Structure formats: structure tokens, C-alpha cells
Amino acid sequence: MVKKWLLLSTLFLLVALPAKAETMDLQQLIDATPAGGELQLQDGIYKGSFRINKPIKVIGSKNTILQGTAKETLLQIENSNDVTLENLQLKTAKTGIAVKKVNHLYMSGLKLTSMYSGVQLNYAEDVEIAETIIQGIDGHYSKKGNGVAAFNSKRLQMNGLQINQVQDGLYIENVSQIELQNNVIRNSRYGIHFMYTENAKAIENKFNKNVTGIMLMMTKNTDLQRNEINEQNGLNGFGVVLFDGQNIDVEGNVFQSNRTAISAQKLQRSTMKENRFQMNQSAVELIRSNAENSVIENDFIGNIVNLRSDGSETTIQHNYYDDYDGIDVDDDGIGDCSYVALQSFGQWMVRQPAYQYFVESPSVVLLNEMDKQTNAIETDQLVDEKPRMMSLQSVEQPQKRNIGKIVIGIAIVLSGLWLWRREAAI
Amino acid sequence: MKMRWILLVVMLVAMLQACGNKEYKPREIVSETDVCEVCNMSIVHEDYAGQIALKNGDYKMFDDLGCLVEYMEDMDNDNLGQAFIKDGGGKDWVDVKTASYVYDKETWTPMSYGVIAFKSEGAAKDWMSEKKVGKLLSFADLEDFKWGVHH
Numbered sequence: 009m010v011k012k013w014l015l016l017s018t019l020f021l022l023v024a025l026p027a028k029a030e031t032m033d034l035q036q037l038i039d040a041t042p043a044g045g046e047l048q049l050q051d052g053i054y055k056g057s058f059r060i061n062k063p064i065k066v067i068g069s070k071n072t073i074l075q076g077t078a079k080e081t082l083l084q085i086e087n088s089n090d091v092t093l094e095n096l097q098l099k100t101a102k103t104g105i106a107v108k109k110v111n112h113l114y115m116s117g118l119k120l121t122s123m124y125s126g127v128q129l130n131y132a133e134d135v136e137i138a139e140t141i142i143q144g145i146d147g148h149y150s151k152k153g154n155g156v157a158a159f160n161s162k163r164l165q166m167n168g169l170q171i172n173q174v175q176d177g178l179y180i181e182n183v184s185q186i187e188l189q190n191n192v193i194r195n196s197r198y199g200i201h202f203m204y205t206e207n208a209k210a211i212e213n214k215f216n217k218n219v220t221g222i223m224l225m226m227t228k229n230t231d232l233q234r235n236e237i238n239e240q241n242g243l244n245g246f247g248v249v250l251f252d253g254q255n256i257d258v259e260g261n262v263f264q265s266n267r268t269a270i271s272a273q274k275l276q277r278s279t280m281k282e283n284r285f286q287m288n289q290s291a292v293e294l295i296r297s298n299a300e301n302s303v304i305e306n307d308f309i310g311n312i313v314n315l316r317s318d319g320s321e322t323t324i325q326h327n328y329y330d331d332y333d334g335i336d337v338d339d340d341g342i343g344d345c346s347y348v349a350l351q352s353f354g355q356w357m358v359r360q361p362a363y364q365y366f367v368e369s370p371s372v373v374l375l376n377e378m379d380k381q382t383n384a385i386e387t388d389q390l391v392d393e394k395p396r397m398m399s400l401q402s403v404e405q406p407q408k409r410n411i412g413k414i415v416i417g418i419a420i421v422l423s424g425l426w427l428w429r430r431e432a433a434i
Numbered sequence: 435m436k437m438r439w440i441l442l443v444v445m446l447v448a449m450l451q452a453c454g455n456k457e458y459k460p461r462e463i464v465s466e467t468d469v470c471e472v473c474n475m476s477i478v479h480e481d482y483a484g485q486i487a488l489k490n491g492d493y494k495m496f497d498d499l500g501c502l503v504e505y506m507e508d509m510d511n512d513n514l515g516q517a518f519i520k521d522g523g524g525k526d527w528v529d530v531k532t533a534s535y536v537y538d539k540e541t542w543t544p545m546s547y548g549v550i551a552f553k554s555e556g557a558a559k560d561w562m563s564e565k566k567v568g569k570l571l572s573f574a575d576l577e578d579f580k581w582g583v584h585h
């Protein structure tokens with residue numbers, strides 16, 4: 009009889025444990041953990057809204073779920089140092105994680121779903137967010153918030169984030185020293201939206217099917233390097249917009265199939281170097297930008313319009329243009345006559361974007377041919393006096409010899425000869 | 435005969451007056467396609483949006499008051515019909531020239547310029563006393579305002 013009761017009790021406990029997690033008050037567990045301590049959470053659903061205001065590590069398991077309501081913030085972290093969050097799934101909230109006045113925050117392995125906005129940082133310093141998934145809600149981007157929004161903060165790092173279907177993937181306002189690397193942002197309004205930011209780096213990120221890949225506004229001393237910016241090709245689509253920026257280096261990026269790859273407006277002392285512009289409607293447009301900018305050593309391949317401007321002067325040099333029809337008699341890799349990118353129709357498109365829909369019409373093709381004739385005497389606007397004859401890719405990647413294939417080829421030829429000789433001998 | 439001439443003149447004057455008093459109305463924002471004429475931002479925060487109805491019937495849309503004012507400074511005034519901005523509540527369009535404004539550095543707007551519009555000076559003062567922040571501005575003050583340098 010006693011054994012039977014023991015067996016029943018054990019079975020009851022085994023069944024009841026997950027239920028205990030479901031109803032567990034996470035706030036009590038946080039409060040019970042001493043400052044500087046570590047809170048290991050079991051698999052289960054922790055419902056409610058929670059607050060952290062002391063140094064603590066909160067480490068989840070494979071299926072640790074924090075669940076809130078659509079009207080409030082799920083997790084608030086305020087007035088604290090040294091907070092770590094790992095392996096947590098956050099579901100259903102107005103804002104997933106709201107951070108205010110926190111130093112040394114590390115978040116990794118998080119998954120945020122079904123919420124208006126993901127993470128908000130205010131007055132935060134030394135924050136790293138890594139390997140985190142943020143999946144926005146359905147609907148138009150005007151009806152939802154940002155993936156990660158950072159305001160008035162310093163020394164931030166965001167690496168390996170996957171953000172989909174939000175307003176702005178990463179909204180960065182009044183932040184200094186921020187590094188954004190290996191993030192993938194898709195189907196949103198802007199991939200990264202910089203406002204009043206200094207000393208930022210966006211490196212090796214991927215942007216796909218957003219309205220604009222990177223929207224950079226009133227920002228200084230920023231590097232955009234080796235990013236892949238593809239298919240921002242909607243009605244108002246841009247790969248990158250540089251609006252009122254200073255000392256911006258756009259280097260080594262790939263822009264493919266965007267409506268306009270780079271639109272530079274009121275840009276100063278900035279460089280676009282070693283980028284590949286491939287199959288965009290317009291590659292680079294320069295509006296109200298000053299003469300200290302430079303567009304150098306880029307590849308322009310398969311774009312409808314390579315360069316256009318409203319008269320803004322810019323240093324344009326050593327680029328490769330696939331429609332350049334000059335020759336290189338002295339074989340120095342530089343064309344012997346200038347490349348002139350001036351296209352009457354391209355210029356009109358700057359002023360009236362709706363003209364883009366006539367871009368391959370017979371009259372526009374004829375106009376472009378007439379431009380080519382008149383451009384021979386243009387020496388001022390959109391002129392590259394030293395166009396390269398080869399693209400960066402073909403220069404940098406010399407033809408590799410595949411030893412394996414050569415050996416197989418020789419073997420086939422020798423076998424053929426041997427068979428032929430043998431047949432001849434018979 | 436004289437009466438006929440007077441009647442004709444009165445009718446002509448009335449017709450000319452009707453032509454001169456064209457009424458301009460703001461149009462609805464279309465978030466999917468409207469972008470700011472100055473900065474190219476999509477207009478998704480309608481509560482801060484502005485627009486200019488041109489005399490030729492076209493509209494220029496703006497995401498933030500600062501962009502609208504910048505555009506007005508550069509445009510040919512002969513083309514300007516009427517300019518509108520959303521009031522602080524984000525419900526009604528108000529004429530930019532008769533609206534009152536409040537600047538507060540910490541108040542968010544799409545371009546973070548921190549200036550929001552109100553139907554009347556009273557409404558602006560009510561907002562300031564409720565929030566305990568802000569500086570009252572008129573439209574004339576906006577023409578000299580240093581947009582975006584407060585960060």
C-alpha cells in the first residue's frame with residue numbers, strides 16, 4: 009500500500025513539474041537572486057512583465073519562454089550594471105526588452121516574436137547584442153515598431169542579428185561608437201537607420217527587399233564596408249541614402265538590383281570606393297553634394313544609369329564602366345579617352361523619379377545615343393578622365409589554374425590516343 | 435444702358451474674385467507611397483507630417499516640420515497655395531502660418547528636430563504646462579530656427 013502511494017506521489021510530481029514552470033513567478037526568482045548572481049531558468053512559460061535593476065545573469069534553456077501581453081513591455085532593465093540575458097524566447101509584447109540607464113549589458117541567443125517593437129536602448133553604454141532573431145508582426149511597416157532602437161547611447165555592438173518584417177531593423181539615434189556586423193535585415197522599411205550618430209561601422213551586413221538598405225542622416229565619421237545590399241527595388245527603393253552626412257566611407261560593398269544603389273544628398277567629404285554596382289536602375293546619384301566627395305575605383309556593371317547629378321561636383325576617377333567604348337593603346341589599364349556619364353534622361357530622372365518608367369523606351373534610347381555623340385566634348389560634369397579598362401573583380405582574381413581538371417584532361421587525351429593506337433594495331 | 439454696364443462690371447469683379455480665392459485643402463497621407471520631398475524618408479508617422487498644396491494642384495509631402503520649412507525657404511512663393519502641418523494631437527491639419535509651435539530637445543519627431551505644431555497659442559501653452567518643458571515659437575521664429583543642430 010505504501011509502495012503504491014509512493015508510486016502515485018512520484019507520478020504526480022513528474023506530471024506537475026512542467027505546470028510549476030508555467031505558473032512560476034519569474035519576478036520572484038529575479039528578486040531572490042543576489043546581485044552578481046546567476047539565474048538558470050528551466051524550460052517552460054513564464055507569464056507576466058518583469059523588471060531587472062541589479063547585476064544579474066539570466067540564462068534560459070532550450071525552450072524557456074517569457075510571455076507578455078500586446079499592451080505592455082515584457083522585460084525592463086533599468087539603472088543597473090553588468091546584466092546578461094542568454095537563451096530566452098520572448099513572445100507577445102508591445103516592446104520586448106526596454107533598457108534604460110544600463111552599463112555593460114550582454115544579450116545573446118534571444119528570439120523575439122509577436123511584438124510591436126523588439127529591443128529599445130536608452131542611455132545605455134557598452135552593450136552587445138549577438139545571435140538574436142527578431143520577427144516582426146504582419147502588416148505595413150507604418151503599423152509597427154523597430155527591431156532594435158538605440159537612443160542617446162555609447163559603445164554598442166550588434167552582431168549576427170536576423171531581423172525580418174519590422175519598421176526599421178536597427179534604428180540608431182544620437183549614438184557614438186557603434187559596430188554593426190554580420191546582421192541580416194529583410195522586408196522592413198530601412199535596414200539600418202542612422203540619425204545624428206558618430207563613429208559608426210556597418211560591416212558585412214546583408215540587406216534584402218527593404219525600402220532602403222541603409223538610411224544615414226545627419227551622421228559623421230561612419231564606415232559602410234563589405235555589405236551586400238540587394239533588391240531594394242520598390243517604388244521609393246534605395247540601397248543606401250546618405251543625407252547630410254560628413255566623412256562617410258562607403259567601401260567594398262556590393263549593390264545589386266536596387267532602384268537606386270546610392271543616393272547622396274548634402275554629402276560632404278565622403279568616399280565611395282571599390283564598390284560593385286551591378287544591375288541597378290541607377291547606380292549613384294549626387295544631389296546638392298559638395299566637391300570634396302569622391303567616387304573612385306568602383307565597378308559599374310549592367311546598370312541603366314551609372315551616375316547622375318543635379319550639377320554637384322564630385323571627383324570621379326578610376327572606375328570601370330561596362331559601357332565604356334574607348335581603347336587603351338599604351339596598355340596601362342586606363343582608357344585613353346574620358347568616360348562621360350552625362351545622360352540627359354538620367355538628369356531628368358533626378359528631378360522627376362516617375363520618368364524612370366520610360367527608361368528603355370525608343371525615344372530615350374535615341375536620346376542616349378545622341379548624348380554619346382555630344383558627350384565627346386564634355387569636360388566638366390560626370391567625367392571620369394581615367395576610366396579603368398578592367399573591373400576590380402577581374403584584376404583582383406587572376407585566372408586560377410585547376411590542376412585537377414588539367415590532370416583529368418591529359419588523362420582523357422592519353423586514353424584516347426592509347427585506344428586509337430590499339431584500334432589501329434588490330 | 436448705364437445700368438447694364440454697371441451690372442457687367444460687378445459680375446466680372448465677382449468672377450475674378452472667385453478665381454482669386456481658390457481654397458486649398460490638405461490631402462490624405464498614403465504611407466505606402468508618400469515620401470518626404472526633402473529627405474526621402476517614408477511618411478509613416480502621420481502625426482508629424484506636413485504638406486504643401488501648390489497652385490497647380492500638385493502636393494508636396496513632408497515627414498517633419500523642419501523639412502517643410504526648408505522646402506518653403508527654397509521654393510518660388512508664387513507657386514505656393516497653402517502649407518499645412520498636423521497639430522500636436524496628430525488629428526487635424528493646420529495652416530503653418532497661423533499655427534503655434536513648441537520646441538523641446540527631448541520631444542521626438544521623425545527627423546528629431548523636436549518642434550511640434552498646435553492649432554493655437556493656448557493649445558501650445560497647455561501642452562507646455564502639462565509636460566513642463568518647451569519653448570514657444572511662432573512661424574516667423576521657424577524661418578531662423580537652426581534645424582538639427584541641437585544633438
